[in-house]
Amino acid sequence: MQDFLLTFLGIASLHFLAVTSPGPDFILATKNALLYPKRQAILTALGISLGIVIHVTYCILGFAVIIAKSIVLFTIIKLLGACYLIYIGIKACLAKDGSTNSTAQHTTVTSPISGWQALKQGFLCNLLNPKATLFFLGLFTLAIKPTTPAWMRIFYGAWMVGVTFLWFTFISLLIANPHVRSRILRIQPIVTKVMGVLLVFFGLDLALFSFKNI
Secondary structure: OHHHHHHHHHHHHHHHHHHHOOOHHHHHHHHHHHHOOHHHHHHHHHHHHHHHHHHHHHHHOOHHHHHHHOHHHHHHHHHHHHHHHHHHHHHHHHOOOOOEEEOOOOEEEOOOOOHHHHHHHHHHHHHOOHHHHHHHHHHHHHOOOOOOOHHHHHHHHHHHHHHHHHHHHHHHHHHHOHHHHHHHHHHHHHHHHHHHHHHHHHHHHHHHHHHHOO
């Protein structure tokens, strides 16, 4: 039991540091929480969490090693991830300033994306990030032994999925707070374009990471 607790604390700490570090997921969640209704923001957080489900699942099943060692497959994943980040980043940069709609509940842009689009954006942003693959591969390789019972692996995975959802939901609700959002929206065009540039930057960094490792 002591070994289980020590391993769990190590995994939980490493994962929390990773999930709270600024990256594509954080930028996307913040952007959607700022621009769209609270529902879309939470669905973005859910999409990111579903991406974690996939990463954890193939690590538990042992497929992460195969993906990481397959140069062609891993390069394709990296390039797809880079292209997707650049795509949504450019869309944010080119988005029209538009008018905002203020109510007692919230302030949002007039043409929000659908819940499905928000979910898909979060899911693809996380799933197509090969650095997430490497993180979970390293985590499951170093911290979890082959003899670790299946229920423990599932518990670790469920914990990381739950913490990811709670963290990005917290970020979404914080940004969606009417007082916070109203202040940020005063410079919304600038904030949106900065976030778009950051997403493009992450995409280009991922593309360079892809070619560097071919």
